Amino acid sequence: MFDFTFDSLTRSQWEDLFTQAGQSALVQSWAYGEAKRAEGWSPRRLLISQDGQPLALAQVLEKRVAGLARIARLNRGPVWLGPLALEDQLEIITALRRPWRLWRAAALFIAPELGQDHAPRLGLIRRKAPCWGSAWIDLAQPLDVLRKRLDGKWRNMLVGAEKAGLSADVSASAESRLWLMGHYAALMRDKHFTGMPPAQIAALAQSLYRPEDLLVIRALAPDGEPVGGILLARHGASATYLVGWNGDMGRKLKANNFLLWQAVVTLKAQGCLWLDLGGIDADLTPGIAAFKRGMKGEEYCLAGEFLSL
Known part of the structure; x- marks a missing residue:
């Protein structure tokens, strides 16, 4: 009963x-x-x-x-x-x-x-x-194990981004979030797709249990210029990838690979146990699905x- x-x-x-x-x-x-x-x-x-x-x-x-x-x-x-x-x-x-x-x-x-x-x-x-459908990354695993598990081509792109001198800026500030959402809103308009509404992100930011539960990670070029960014939401012992943006230079420097790996590094350091990659749909967005699958997470379909x- x-x-x-x-x-x-x-x-x-x-x-x-x-x-x-x-x-x-x-x-x-x-x-x-x-x-x-x-x-x-x-x-x-x-x-x-x-x-x-x-x-x-x-x-x-x-x-x-x-x-x-x-x-x-x-x-x-x-x-x-x-x-x-x-x-x-x-x-x-x-x-x-x-x-x-x-x-x-x-x-x-x-x-x-x-x-x-x-x-x-x-x-x-x-x-x-x-x-x-999506995939879980088990952050309880050591970083070297998670890195070795990456698809070989995906890992090579990550190495290239690191050699290019990209660095990570991690922030829970409203300014960083507004910067990213401004770029993301423009991306949705230009590419004619509908992602998570900025208004919903703003409402979520007002309801957090801890200020650091909504994180922005930016990829900085060697000159300090932001070339890409992602937004992560923490909830309990888990976190979810929400949105991402990449500029022309970011795409050239493989900032997407760098940012997603930095999400793993950052969340693990904060004590988070699981990262959900935020959806995998090979029919609707095959390119994004292939990219996320390069992390070799534990896929699931509900x-x-x-x-x-």
């Missing part, structure tokens, strides 16, 4: 348990839930336990429609706090759906933290949307998104 309690944890209690989970998704973090309030969503935070032992956390975003009906979304949850049998995970997900049923004038869109192979076991209506009525 599992116990579900809503909105019972303080932020510090949530953050402690979230860190205990090890691997975690940014979209399940307290900061992300608070940031979504700016878009009209209200976070509902659940603690799932058994015999007083915490087993999982789940953050469900809820919004009222026309003042009566409720729509809700659970994205990449629950966050499992330790090893749990698949049958128990499925039972928890089934029970978690109960507050958002059609007879309660509610519907839940759920993209659970379950592997793609387990999708049929959910017995839910599958939405026609691509499954989320079950997809479902509608629960």
Whole structure:
């Protein structure tokens, strides 16, 4: 028998348990839930336990429609706090759906933290949307092991960037973030793609648990000129790559390779245990997917998104 309690944890209690989970998704973090309030969503935070032992956390975003009906979304949850049998995970997900049923004038869109192979076991209506896939870098491994694991061509580009004299500037300042987001917004306009909205990044920055949970790493040319940058979000014991920008000189100097490796070095030094590469989609962005796969992380593909009525 599992116990579900809503909105019972303080932020510090949530953050402690979230860190205990090890691997975690940014979209399940307290900061992300608070940031979504700016878009009209209200976070509902659940603690799932058994015999007083915490087993999982789940953050469900809820919004009222026309003042009566409720729509809700659970994205990449629950966050499992330790090893749990698949049958128990499925039972928890089934029970978690109960507050958002059609007879309660509610519907839940759920993209659970379950592997793609387990999708049929959910017995839910599958939405026609691509499954989320990405890769984890295990930062508990020594740096020399992680470096040797890199694809040979990828590692050679990293060596070239280092020999070219690139250096890293790491900052959690608003100025650095605004600098990067300005370049990123221009990149989205020029290349006609939609990435993480700058407004959402700004809202996230206002909701951080610690100021250093949103990091900018810039690649500096030998003359000190920034030629590229990336934004990383820390959440619990994990971190996620969010956005990146590269100028013409940055591309020439292989700043992308340098920056992603510096993310590994920086996060590991800060005690972070896992880095999520922020999505791998070989169909939509094959070049980016190939680049990220050069880091030889632990790839995963989730079950997809479902509608629960």
